Amino acid sequence: MDNFEFYSPTRFIFGKGRETEIGKFASRFGANRILMVYGGASAERSGLLNKVRAALKEAELPLFELGGVKPNPRSGLVYKGIDICRENGVDFVLAVGGGSVIDTAKAIAGGVPYDGDFWDFHIGKATMQSALPVGVILTIAAAGSEGSDGCVITNENGMHKRPGGSELLRPRFAILDPELTETLPPYQTACGVTDIMAHVLERYFTNTPDVETSDRLCEALLLTLVNEAPKVMRNPKDYQARANIMWTGSLAHSDIVGVGRAQDWSSHEIEHELSALYDCAHGAGLAVIFPAWMHFVLEHDVDRFYKLAVRVWGCETSEDRLSVAKEGVKRFTAFLRSLGMPTSFGELGAKEEDIPTLVENLFYERSGKIGQFVPLGRGECESIYRIAAKA
Amino acid sequence: MDNFEFYSPTRFIFGKGRETEIGKFASRFGANRILMVYGGASAERSGLLNKVRAALKEAELPLFELGGVKPNPRSGLVYKGIDICRENGVDFVLAVGGGSVIDTAKAIAGGVPYDGDFWDFHIGKATMQSALPVGVILTIAAAGSEGSDGCVITNENGMHKRPGGSELLRPRFAILDPELTETLPPYQTACGVTDIMAHVLERYFTNTPDVETSDRLCEALLLTLVNEAPKVMRNPKDYQARANIMWTGSLAHSDIVGVGRAQDWSSHEIEHELSALYDCAHGAGLAVIFPAWMHFVLEHDVDRFYKLAVRVWGCETSEDRLSVAKEGVKRFTAFLRSLGMPTSFGELGAKEEDIPTLVENLFYERSGKIGQFVPLGRGECESIYRIAAKA
Numbered sequence A, B: 001m002d003n004f005e006f007y008s009p010t011r012f013i014f015g016k017g018r019e020t021e022i023g024k025f026a027s028r029f030g031a032n033r034i035l036m037v038y039g040g041a042s043a044e045r046s047g048l049l050n051k052v053r054a055a056l057k058e059a060e061l062p063l064f065e066l067g068g069v070k071p072n073p074r075s076g077l078v079y080k081g082i083d084i085c086r087e088n089g090v091d092f093v094l095a096v097g098g099g100s101v102i103d104t105a106k107a108i109a110g111g112v113p114y115d116g117d118f119w120d121f122h123i124g125k126a127t128m129q130s131a132l133p134v135g136v137i138l139t140i141a142a143a144g145s146e147g148s149d150g151c152v153i154t155n156e157n158g159m160h161k162r163p164g165g166s167e168l169l170r171p172r173f174a175i176l177d178p179e180l181t182e183t184l185p186p187y188q189t190a191c192g193v194t195d196i197m198a199h200v201l202e203r204y205f206t207n208t209p210d211v212e213t214s215d216r217l218c219e220a221l222l223l224t225l226v227n228e229a230p231k232v233m234r235n236p237k238d239y240q241a242r243a244n245i246m247w248t249g250s251l252a253h254s255d256i257v258g259v260g261r262a263q264d265w266s267s268h269e270i271e272h273e274l275s276a277l278y279d280c281a282h283g284a285g286l287a288v289i290f291p292a293w294m295h296f297v298l299e300h301d302v303d304r305f306y307k308l309a310v311r312v313w314g315c316e317t318s319e320d321r322l323s324v325a326k327e328g329v330k331r332f333t334a335f336l337r338s339l340g341m342p343t344s345f346g347e348l349g350a351k352e353e354d355i356p357t358l359v360e361n362l363f364y365e366r367s368g369k370i371g372q373f374v375p376l377g378r379g380e381c382e383s384i385y386r387i388a389a390k391a
Helices: A018-028 A041-045 A048-058 A075-088 A099-111 A118-122 A186-204 A212-234 A239-254 A266-278 A282-300 A302-311 A321-338 A352-362 A378-390 B018-028 B041-045 B048-058 B075-088 B099-111 B118-122 B186-204 B212-234 B239-254 B266-278 B282-300 B302-311 B321-338 B352-362 B378-390
Strands: A004-014 A034-038 A063-066 A092-097 A134-138 A150-155 A160-165 A173-176 B004-014 B034-038 B063-066 B092-097 B134-138 B150-155 B160-165 B173-176
Touching (some): A004 A018, A034 A075, A034 A099, A048 A092, A063 A075, A099 A118, A118 A150, A118 A160, A160 A266, A186 A212, A186 A239, A186 A282, A212 A302, A212 A321, A212 B212, A212 B239, A266 A352, A282 A302, A352 A378, B004 B239, B018 B092, B018 B134, B018 B173, B034 B099, B041 B048, B118 B160, B266 B282, B266 B352, B282 B302, B282 B378
Parallel strands (some): A034 A092, A092 A134, B004 B173, B092 B134, B134 B173
Antiparallel strands (some): A004 B004
8 A cells, every 4th residue: 555645624415405505504614705607407497506596695695607517618618717706706616516517616716816827737837726615516426526636627729638636626515415316317327327437447447556445445336336326227216326326426536445556547538538529428438438448458467357357246256367357347348338328439429530639639738658557658548549449 | 325414624644654744744734832642651662752752843843741541541631631731722632642542632622622521522411612623643543533523531430431522523634654553462453453343333233224335335344354454463564454454444433434324333332331340442342242232133134234244254145144144243253253352251351240230330321222223221231241241
């Protein structure tokens, strides 16, 4: 196990109807003037935004709004949000939505007190020194941004999607009401589950030895998803399964299951170029890329793939560890398919002829390789895109 | 899953040699004048206390000291510590030790700004409104107090051992250096492992339905201990196994694996009277009481015991769920024995004729039953003591 520091001061407020307490929590966490960031139609239609507006009015907290955040959130709205905050003396950013909304809110929160371009934080040009506090009302279990210190933004100037982050961006509170996720279309629910699984797997695949605690915790979250996800696919109103998935999503990305070990994250990087170029759902892109990545790197550490196959995918133990390891990847892929996820380039709307562009974008302004488990250069990444294209 | 709030703002600083950074962390968390609370001989002998003294001197932080904390920590030292803090304008309490030291430090931290008797917080007479910040350098993986909001103190006036707690008592930081635990006697190491397991099991046994996420997380921590504990019993200098156990201990009691579900805690309550009366190690007392409690309550929810037996104790699945459930308890008891733990009254130095006194003490100043999984009155608790006495 490696040395580490872990600090997760987010207050998780979990359960049915908890979003009605937003006024109390915003006040308790020092909000005076709030910017509410959100997506669009669904939160408006469901009445959630009006509920929040009413609660904040009741708490006498002046409210400014920035709607229209889309999946794979863009830099344009971040600049707009920073302007609104500066012009109106906003001192708290409230995200009402999923990962894209939360990431936009975080990028705004970090950008407001910074003199330069917020994009500096995404290309390693600057380290964040301060940020406005962020609060969250979550509407989809997926990105885990409500409990994480990171945010991913796509720069419209070139459509590069890059992660950024700082401990300062961990939300002060996150209200998690599983009921809010009951009306999601099945495809979005499945994309969310895939994203959560991917967050665990990016941590699971490590070369750090002797990490039994976090291995077991990773497996626990995966086993939970294997058990609970089919329930919500069958019955979207299964509150209890929604609740388990939602809490798993927050834990998966809070890093509690990833400390003390090198983490990989190359599948995420490789996927980001797909969703940046085709504007496909991040979870769907991961469903295509992760199995391809697994095929490519499996022989680097058959034992780890074997362990995952036995402990999570229920494979029988065997002396033929390679076959069991491969069977695990097969079962993982079949599980994604059972959720209705695409697992090939074609299903995603991606084109084999774009692979050189994808690789070019992936290594744009990037020095060195990506990933830790098996560091990948241009050639290796191209191979992984090609495996996905042939899947 | 029940509604819940989870807030764990402790900064965990994990790894070899991290205790040398104490000056930096104490300063960062606002310490100006520090009370260092510790046990005795071993921390002095190992040179740890001198290391801390030197680091705090280097950071120019005035230091006051309170040594002599013993297992099952007493109210007397708490009063003494409160006096030292008040007389010297101490604004930060640093615990260097294990659960007893940390709990003493926490009780002092809560008592200093309170006008009444700190014991009020342990008998439900008052709710804590403020507390001095607490920091920890951990020397044994066991109580998990470094990451929890509780503390257990024994009142010398009657030898009643009672838990107290407040969110305000969560340590601001906890330095976890597994190497510091390598010199512990095997018996203490084993008591620690038993205590950690008990913290997980108190959460595991619940009547709350649909708690797959936390069930799986509990099982993950138990599986880790089953894997790692024998390694340190064989080789006390196994740093990696020590590291996994230490981090498991902090997670087990931070409540991350216990949210959203009713928790039991009757075995802890029943044990507290043993360690209060005989001054035995808490972990050893738990090794005697927990299996007895399991025998007594097993038929209340055979399915839960069956699940534990299959998932953690490696029992084969079977239609005869009751036998498998019982086999699980048997394997748990055998595991405790393999660590060198006592599993009977006699081995602990407890006497059957004291059972009426134990029951009397357990229900002293207590109204109602104890526990949640199966609420227990005087008669039921007496039965559990008798099962332990006959084990």
